[in-house]
Amino acid sequence: MLELKKVSMQFDALKSLTELDLTVNKGEIVSVIGPNGAGKTTLFNVVTGIYTPTSGEVLLNGKSIAGQDPADVNRLGIARTFQNVRLFLNMSVIENVMSATYARTKSNIFSSALGLPSSRREERAVREKAEELLNFFGSRLTGYRWDQPAYSLSYANRRRLEIARALATNPKVLLLDEPAAGMNPKETQEITDVIGRLRAEKELTILVIEHDMHVVEGISDRVIALDHGVKIAEGDFDSVATHPDVVDAYLGKGSADRK
C-alpha cells in the first residue's frame, strides 16, 4: 500500500532521515517508535507532501507521490493528524469535519449562492457524514458538542476531533501522530480501541507514531524503531521492545549490556 524506498531528508547539514526503507501493507497497523528527534514526524511530513525528500521514493499503490502538494497527496488517499493538534480552532466542531470533505464535494460559489438543489443536497449529505463520523467516538463528540467552537474542547477531544476530520477526507491510509499524547490511562485505552475499530470498520491502513508503549503493544501488527533518522529495528512488538539497539537508543549506550 504505502512504500518508502531509500528515503533521505536533509536540512542543510542535518540529516533527518537516512535511506529509510518502509512498507505498510493494506489493512496493517504499523507503529513508529523512537526517541525525540529520531525523525518520526519528519517521516510523516515526507509522506504527506509537506517536505519533498532529498532522495528516494515514496510510493502509494506503486505510484510515486514524493514532491506532490499536500492537498494532492490527501486527495490520493493519505490523511493525517498532527503531533501538536492543528484544528481550525475558531470553527465549530462539526464545521471542522465538514470542511475536510472539500476535496470530495463539488458545490462552487455559484451553485451555493443560488442555493441550487444539488448544492443543498450535497450540504445535507456532508452534514450527515460529519455527524456519523463524530458519532464514531461514542458520546464524546455528539449532539450538543457539534456547534461549539473547537477551542472549547478538552485536549483529548481535540485529538479525537482531529481523527474525525482526517476521516472526512475518505482516506485509505491514515497517519496518526501521537494520538494518545496528553491522555489519561482511561482515555488511552479508549483511543487504543478506536484505532482498532478504525481498521475493522473503515478498512484503513494505519501508520502510528506513539510514545505510549501500552498503546503500541495494543494495536501494532508491526513496530519500526527509528533513531537519528535510521531504522534500527523492525518486527513484532516484543522483538523490537527488547532489541538491544532500541534499548540503547532510549536509555543510552551500553544500557542493554548492563541488564
Added chain:
Amino acid sequence: MSEDTSKLGIGTDEWVAQHEKRLQRRAGLPGVIDLLNQRVSNRVRYSVLALVAIFFGLFVHNLYLLRIASNLGVFLMMTLGINIVMGFAGLLDLGFVAFYGFGAYAYALTSSSQLNQHWPTYLSVPAIVIVTAFLGYLVSLPSRRLFGDYLAIVTLFFGQIFIQLVLSSDSITFPGHTDSTDITGGSNGIPGLDPFRLFGRAFKSTTDYYWLLVVVLTLLLIAIVRIDRTRVGRAWRTIREDTLASQSMGIKVNNLKTLAFVVGAAIAGLAGAIFAGIQDAVFINGFDIPLLTLIYAAVILGGSGSIPGSIIGAFVMSVLPEILRVQNYSEFLFLAVLLVTIAVIGKNLKKFAINIGALVVIGYPVKALFYLSHLTTTPTKVWAIAPVSKVLQYWLVLPANRIVWGNMAFIALIALVAYYSIAHEAIKPWLLPFIAYIAIFLWEDRLVADASTTRQLIIGAMLVVMMIVRPQGFLGKARVEVL
C-alpha cells in the same frame, strides 16, 4: 438556558462544555440586549434591514438623504467585498480600492465622450465585472505564495500603480502617431458620463440608483451569506485558521486564495461602475488610500469576518461623516457622547451629578479669567446660530485667537487623557471635569468649524477605543489563536 447543569460532576466533559449556561445573565438593559441578541435570528435581522431600505426609498424624497443612502449602498458593497477577502479568507489586500477605481474608470471609458464609446449598460456592466474579476486573478498570481504583511505590501503597491497609471494616461503617444491621446483625463478625471440604462429607462435621478442598489445589495447579501456557510466559505475559513492543516485536508489553498481575490475584485468592480453612474463623473483622488482606510476601518469596527458587522461598520463609517458635516447635529452628537461617557465612568447618579456640577462650575472662572485678560471676543453670528452653541456662548470661553488656543487645548487634552489612563484612582475623579471642559472647548472652538479634520480624528478615536475595549470589533467573535 433553563436546563439545570448543577447535577453534572464538576470537571467532567459535560460540565466543561456547559460552562456558558452557568454564567450569570447581565442585569438591566445589557441583559435584555443580550437576550434579544440570542433570540432574534439573522434571517429576521436581514428582513428588517430590507424593509427599512424599501420604506426609506418609498417615503423619503429628500435628494440629499437619498444621495447619502446611495453612497452608503456603494460603500456597503465595498465592505462586503473586503470582508470576503480579509474577513473570510484572512488575506490583507491593500490594493482593494484599485478594483473599485478600475470599475469606475472602465464604466467612464465605455459610457462617455472621452473615447466616444457609449455601450449599453447591459453590455458594459457585466463586461466590467468580468474584466475586474480577471484583474483580481492577475493580482492574486504573485500573491499566491504570500501572506500577511508581505501580501499587504505587494497589493498596496498594486493600488499605487493603478493611481499612477490613471494619472499619467492623459497624454499617451501611440507608435506611428505624433500627437498624444488623452485616455483617462489624468487629474481632471472624466466628466459627463451616460446614466445607466436598465429596464427600458435611463437612470436620471438618484432614486433610480437607490433602487438599483437595494436590488443589487439584496442579491449580494443572500449570495454571500449562502457562500459563507457552505463548502467554499468553510474552506476560506480553514485557510484563515491554519493553512497547513487546511492543505493536509485536501483543500487547494492557492486556488481558494485566488478565488477570494477574484470574488472581491468582481464586487468592487460592480460597486465602482455603479458609483461612476451615480457621480456622473470619475476622479482619481476618490480611489486612493483615504477610501481604503475608511473601508478597512468599517470592517474592523464592525468585526472582521462578520457580515452583520460589515453592515454596521459601513453604516457608521459612511453616515457618521455626513452627520458631522452639519454643525447642529455634530454638536448634539458630541455632547451626547460626552455625557454618556461621563455617566459610564461615574457609574452612579450621584457621581454623575457631581461631575456635571464641577464641569459647569469650572466654566465661569475660566471665562472670567479670559475676559479680564482681554483675550475674549464676541461669538461670530455663524458660530452662535446652532441651538447648542447659542446656550454655550454664555459659559464657554471664546478666545480671539481660536486656532492657537484650540491647538493648545488639543495638546492639553491628549496629555490629560494619557495621564488619566495611568493616574491613581484617587486623582481620577478630580481630573474628569477638566478633561470634559477642555474637550468641549476644543470641539466648539476649533473642531466644529473644521469638519474634514474632525471626521478623521473621530474615526481614529473610535478605532483606538474599539481596539482597546473590543479588539474583535462590534459584532466579531473573539478569536482564539493558541490554547
